Each structure stands twice: as structure tokens, then as C-alpha cells.
Amino acid sequence: MRGTHGWAEVSRERKREIIDAIVANTPTTGPVHAELDLTDRCNVACYFCNQQDLRTKEQIPIQKTTELIDELASTGLRSVRLSGGGDPLFHREINDVLAHLAKRSIVVDNVTTNGVALSREIAEYLVANKAREVIFSLNAVDAADYARMMKVKPALFDKVITAIKTLVEVRGDSIYPSIVTQFLLDRSNVTRMVEMYDLARSLGVDRIAMNAVLEIPRERIDRELLLRPEDAALAEPYVEEVMRRDSDVGLLQIDFAVYGWNTMMTAVRERVGVVQTNMYPVAPSFRDRNDGCFFAWYTAAVTGNGDIRPCCLLLNPDVPPLGNINDKSISEHWRGEAFQKMRDEMREVLLRGGKVEYDPKRFQILKEVCVKPGLCWLKNMYFKVDEEFYAELDAKLEAVRKKEVRWIGTPKQIKRRGDVFLYDHPKVKEFVSGERWRRTYDWLRDSSRPLRVALKKTLRINLTDAA
Numbered sequence: 012m013r014g015t016h017g018w019a020e021v022s023r024e025r026k027r028e029i030i031d032a033i034v035a036n037t038p039t040t041g042p043v044h045a046e047l048d049l050t051d052r053c054n055v056a057c058y059f060c061n062q063q064d065l066r067t068k069e070q071i072p073i074q075k076t077t078e079l080i081d082e083l084a085s086t087g088l089r090s091v092r093l094s095g096g097g098d099p100l101f102h103r104e105i106n107d108v109l110a111h112l113a114k115r116s117i118v119v120d121n122v123t124t125n126g127v128a129l130s131r132e133i134a135e136y137l138v139a140n141k142a143r144e145v146i147f148s149l150n151a152v153d154a155a156d157y158a159r160m161m162k163v164k165p166a167l168f169d170k171v172i173t174a175i176k177t178l179v180e181v182r183g184d185s186i187y188p189s190i191v192t193q194f195l196l197d198r199s200n201v202t203r204m205v206e207m208y209d210l211a212r213s214l215g216v217d218r219i220a221m222n223a224v225l226e227i228p229r230e231r232i233d234r235e236l237l238l239r240p241e242d243a244a245l246a247e248p249y250v251e252e253v254m255r256r257d258s259d260v261g262l263l264q265i266d267f268a269v270y271g272w273n274t275m276m277t278a279v280r281e282r283v284g285v286v287q288t289n290m291y292p293v294a295p296s297f298r299d300r301n302d303g304c305f306f307a308w309y310t311a312a313v314t315g316n317g318d319i320r321p322c323c324l325l326l327n328p329d330v331p332p333l334g335n336i337n338d339k340s341i342s343e344h345w346r347g348e349a350f351q352k353m354r355d356e357m358r359e360v361l362l363r364g365g366k367v368e369y370d371p372k373r374f375q376i377l378k379e380v381c382v383k384p385g386l387c388w389l390k391n392m393y394f395k396v397d398e399e400f401y402a403e404l405d406a407k408l409e410a411v412r413k414k415e416v417r418w419i420g421t422p423k424q425i426k427r428r429g430d431v432f433l434y435d436h437p438k439v440k441e442f443v444s445g446e447r448w449r450r451t452y453d454w455l456r457d458s459s460r461p462l463r464v465a466l467k468k469t470l471r472i473n474l475t476d477a478a
């Protein structure tokens with residue numbers, strides 16, 4: 012069993028509710044899944060932490076947390092991810108939070124933690140309540156590298172190793188939770204991949220993830236530490252050796268989002284004779300035109316200071332939150348203006364089958380990562396396997412596209428059709444976005460305005476939005 016961003020807990024009825032709400036452009040009853048980043052506090056200080064510019068000293072107090080869980084449960088919440096801008100297990104009353112989730116039968120789909128505060132008691136809870144997945148962000152291979160990366164005393168490394176061993180031991184033969192050890196690679200430790208792999212194998216975990224340290228908002232990371240395209244040659248023999256060692260078990264999940272490294276990885280896979288494992292399957296009914304994000308009907312993230320955000324990828328100091336649970340209830344936010352705006356924007360992308368250019372003037376909530384194809388891995392990676400869901404979504408979206416994306420219709424409908432056309436015909440787009448065309452278009456618009464207004468007033472023919 013592994014985490015599914017909550018999808019495994021969603022009933023057919025709730026999936027249908029999501030599809031129908033996308034079609035009708037209305038809110039669903041409430042989020043089915045939530046990321047609860049209950050504390051912004053952390054017990055280590057990783058140099059690469061992508062949350063460092065959002066970090067406050069706040070956590071959602073236990074009273075408020077239980078109210079939040081109760082409210083979300085009453086509108087159909089089924090699962091949570093516990094992660095954070097701090098460390099989820101560093102919440103002062105984490106045991107009470109976990110107990111309350113269990114009381115409300117909310118599944119813990121994923122815990123992403125540095126593991127420092129994972130006690131035997133917490134391990135027992137996670138196993139007894141069938142948490143689906145625990146990711147240990149161990150990151151480093153030994154105490155010295157741990158101290159370098161996490162900016163703490165080296166001794167904490169052993170503490171985390173003990174925590175991983177404890178969870179493996181308490182879990183015993185159960186399949187819950189799936190235990191993942193994640194390492195982060197930079198130019199200082201990239202040559203130690205094999206040691207990392209061996210360490211994780213010796214711990215008895217289910218998955219060994221190796222990722223690159225990536226640049227963070229506001230570019231705080233020392234460039235000298237970030238892996239570069241030309242480092243692929245340096246990494247290649249180590250990648251090859253971990254792939255060989257893993258070839259009989261398939262525990263490795265290796266994904267370096269570094270430009271140019273894919274070619275090297277593919278070549279090594281061919282040499283070693285392994286296929287890419289631990290990837291996410293895609294159902295035959297999935298179509299690229301339905302690749303758009305539907306998180307605004309499905310999930311939300313709440314952080315330690317009460318801010319609400321669409322997802323963990325938009326936990327970014329330069330992206331404003333959708334609201335705050337201390338102002339009004341999460342249900343009010345879910346039905347409120349910002350969420351509806353996000354739904355409008357997501358629906359526009361879905362209606363156009365993803366064929367829309369990102370323009371910050373046009374998208375107030377969504378960012379480029381949400382609109383430009385291929386940039387966001389989170390939006391449906393876990394869901395693409397769902398044959399029934401994507402078949403139904405496709406049928407209903409195609410029906411609504413016929414009505415709402417067309418050449419003859421309201422200005423909005425024509426605009427959508429025009430967007431799709433221009434996306435498919437870049438040469439035409441280049442021409443119409445030229446200065447001469449723009450001037451001709453403006454002249455036509457201005458000189459035909461009296462006629463359009465007259466038609467609208469006398470015959471009620473609404474050719475454009477002219478008033």
C-alpha cells in the first residue's frame with residue numbers, strides 16, 4: 012500500500028460529485044482530502060528547505076485543530092496528508108491530533124516527516140490506524156552529511172535511523188504503512204548514492220527515493236551546491252550501480268529533475284536492463300485533454316498560521332493564500348469567492364482541453380505551473396490510473412465542451428474556441444498578435460461598435476459585449 016493523495020478513499024459517489032460539480036461549475040460539499048500542515052515549527056534547519064520563506068513560529072492549537080477536523084469530517088473529508096512548512100510530528104500535541112483523526116475515522120494517507128520526533132507511541136498509532144504511507148526525509152547518508160544538510164547536531168541522524176527501525180519493527184507483517192526513505196542529492200553527496208541505497212536496504216523499507224535538491228522560491232540555495240546538467244557524467248556510474256543493486260527488488264524511485272539527466276538515466280536503464288519502476292500507471296481512458304487540475308473541487312491545504320492554499324506546490328511566499336481559517340470557517344472559504352475563482356480558472360483550462368496560454372493577467376489564482384502542460388506532476392499523478400473516473404469525466408466534459416466551446420455562441424464561448432484554435436495554429440497566432448493586425452482589429456471594433464450596440468438594443472442580438 013502507498014499513499015494516493017487520498018484517492019483510494021474516495022467513493023464512486025464522491026467522484027461523480029466532483030465531475031458533476033466541474034460540469035456545473037459549483038462547489039462540492041467539501042474537500043474529500045486535505046493536507047494539514049499543522050505546524051510551521053521545525054526541529055531542524057535544512058539549508059534547502061523550500062518552506063523557509065513561509066516559516067512562522069505558529070501552529071494550529073489543538074482546540075482549533077480538532078474543530079477543523081470535525082468541520083471537515085462533517086462535509087465528507089476522508090483522508091489527510093500530514094506534512095508541512097515545519098515538521099508535522101513537531102506539533103506540540105501531535106498525539107492528540109492523531110487520536111482525533113482516528114476518532115473521526117479519517118485515514119492518514121501520508122506523513123512526510125524528518126522523523127526526528129517519531130516516537131514508538133506514534134509508530135504504534137500509525138500501524139494500528141493503518142496509515143497508508145510514511146516518508147522519512149532522511150536526506151543524508153551519515154551523521155556528518157546530516158549535520159551539513161539539516162544544520163543540526165550530527166547525533167540527530169542516529170535518532171532518525173532509530174525512528175525508522177522502530178516503525179519497521181512495530182509494523183511487522185502489516186502492509187500499513189508503506190515506509191519510504193528519501194535522500195536528497197546535491198553536488199556534495201551525489202557520489203554517495205550507493206551508500207545511501209545500501210543504508211536504506213539495511214533498514215528494511217519499502218521504497219528508496221532519491222531526488223535532487225531543487226532551487227527554492229527566492230533562489231536561496233548556493234548555486235555551487237545544485238546539481239547541473241554537466242554533472243550527469245559524474246553521477247552516471249553511481250546511478251548504474253544503484254540500479255544494478257536494485258534490479259532484483261525494484262525498491263528504487265529515482266527522479267532527478269535536472270535538465271539533461273533523463274537521457275543519461277534512460278541509457279543506464281537500458282544498459283542495466285531495468286524498466287522504470289515505482290512509476291504511476293495511466294488508465295486507457297485517460298486523455299491529455301482532461302489533464303487539467305481539479306484540486307479546487309477535491310482538496311485544500313492548511314498551514315500552521317491558518318492559511319489555506321490549493322496544494323503543497325503553491326506553498327510559496329510569492330503566492331497569496333486563498334484565505335485563513337481564523338477569519339471564517341473552512342466551509343465558508345470552500346464556498347467563498349477565492350475558491351470559486353480558482354474553480355472558474357481550472358474549469359476554463361479543462362474546457363479548453365489544456366489548450367490555453369498562461370497569462371498572469373488572466374489567471375489570478377492559478378500559476379504557470381498549473382496551466383502550462385507538463386509542469387505540475389501532482390495534479391493527477393495519483394488519479395490517472397482511475398479508468399472509470401476518467402471515462403466519465405471525458406464523456407461529461409466533451410458534452411459540455413460542445414455547448415461551451417464553439418464558434419457560434421456567446422463572446423465567452425467564441426473566445427474559448429478561438430483560444431483552442433490559436434493554440435493549435437501557432438502561425439496564425441503569431442500573425443494575429445502582430446501590431447498591424449491589432450491595429451486593424453481595434454479599428455474594426457471601434458467602427459462597428461455603434462452597429463453592434465444598435466443590434467443589441469433593437470433586435471436583442473448580442474454579437475459582442477458592446478453596451
Ligand SMILES: C[S@@+](CC[C@H](N)C(=O)[O-])C[C@H]1O[C@@H](n2cnc3c(N)ncnc32)[C@H](O)[C@@H]1O
Nearest residue numbers: 059060061094095097098123124125148224225
Ligand atoms: C518541506 S518538507 C515538510 C515535511 C517535513 N518537514 C520533511 O522534511 O519531510 C516536504 C518535503 O520536501 C522536501 N524538500 C524540501 N526542500 C526541498 C528542495 N529544495 N528540493 C527538493 N526537495 C525538497 C523535503 O525533503 C521533504 O521530503
Ligand code: SF4
Nearest residue numbers: 053057060096097125
Ligand atoms: S525538516 Fe522539512 S520543514 Fe524542516 S527544515 Fe527540513 S525540509 Fe524544511
Ligand code: SF4
Nearest residue numbers: 304322324381387390
Ligand atoms: S495544478 Fe498543480 S500546482 Fe496547480 S493547484 Fe493543481 S496541484 Fe497545485
